[in-house]
Amino acid sequence: MCAGVLAPPGVAMQGPLPPRSDPGQGGLRATSVALALTGHATEGDRSGARGVSPERAEVSRGAGWARDGESRMKVKRRRVALASWAVLGVVLMLAESVVRLSRFALARIAEGLEPSEWAALVGTTLFMGYVEGYRAFSRSFGPRVVARSFELARAPALLHVVFAPLYAMSLLGDSRKQMARSWALVAGIVAIVLVVRQLPPTWRCIVDAAVAFSLAWGIVVICSLWVSRLRNELAGEPVPGEQRSSNRPPRS
Numbered sequence: 001m002c003a004g005v006l007a008p009p010g011v012a013m014q015g016p017l018p019p020r021s022d023p024g025q026g027g028l029r030a031t032s033v034a035l036a037l038t039g040h041a042t043e044g045d046r047s048g049a050r051g052v053s054p055e056r057a058e059v060s061r062g063a064g065w066a067r068d069g070e071s072r073m074k075v076k077r078r079r080v081a082l083a084s085w086a087v088l089g090v091v092l093m094l095a096e097s098v099v100r101l102s103r104f105a106l107a108r109i110a111e112g113l114e115p116s117e118w119a120a121l122v123g124t125t126l127f128m129g130y131v132e133g134y135r136a137f138s139r140s141f142g143p144r145v146v147a148r149s150f151e152l153a154r155a156p157a158l159l160h161v162v163f164a165p166l167y168a169m170s171l172l173g174d175s176r177k178q179m180a181r182s183w184a185l186v187a188g189i190v191a192i193v194l195v196v197r198q199l200p201p202t203w204r205c206i207v208d209a210a211v212a213f214s215l216a217w218g219i220v221v222i223c224s225l226w227v228s229r230l231r232n233e234l235a236g237e238p239v240p241g242e243q244r245s246s247n248r249p250p251r252s
Contacts, residue, residue, distance in 0.1 A: 024198055083233075084170040084226070085164050086145075086153075086165055089165025094219050095219060109205060117202055117206065121209060124207065124215050128210035129214055131214075134217075137214070141218065146225040147169045148167060149168045156189055159173075171183060
């Protein structure tokens with residue numbers, strides 16, 4: 001009735017007027033769209049625009065972070081296991097040599113040595129400790145073994161994983177120049193062993209004791225470097241002076 005009174009004369013009503021929208025809902029919807037377009041919408045705004053409560057969005061995001069954390073931890077454990085296999089293989093080879101050389105040296109020392117022989121034993125041990133223990137193991141061989149072990153863990157190949165100790169010692173999977181040096185060193189050690197076996201028992205005992213001392217030094221160096229690197233890997237911290245991965249095709 002009121003509509004008929006308000007309508008102009010001679011104009012028929014076309015039906016009921018469309019319902020008026022709620023200004024509050026329209027403003028909220030417009031604000032959400034504007035925030036989404038400008039990139040300033042928060043997770044709660046986006047969730048509200050999608051019809052998802054902020055609480056559920058927070059729970060979903062937390063579950064995603066948990067899955068990512070578990071995946072990263074699995075990768076770290078795999079890397080640590082592969083690197084540990086390489087380091088353990090090298091340490092076991094050195095330990096076997098230490099036990100074998102020490103057995104003969106200690107048996108001969110127990111029989112008694114002359115003062116000149118004791119002096120030769122101390123001098124030879126100090127010399128081998130500096131040359132082979134400090135200069136070779138502490139400054140070159142030990143750091144390279146640990147670094148290449150973790151490089152292998154980051155980019156493992158089946159052949160390198162099976163022979164991981166050889167890979168760590170640069171006898172496999174390195175540049176031709178470095179592998180030639182490593183194999184030449186192995187050949188030199190074998191030659192020295194054959195020569196030492198021809199020495200009289202007392203002098204062979206002196207040399208064996210000095211070599212066993214330097215090899216034991218090397219075991220301590222490698223294990224300490226491995227523990228330090230292991231802590232950095234598990235904590236996700238950058239390794240100071242980390243070498244670039246050498247797990248690449250050897251240079252000609």
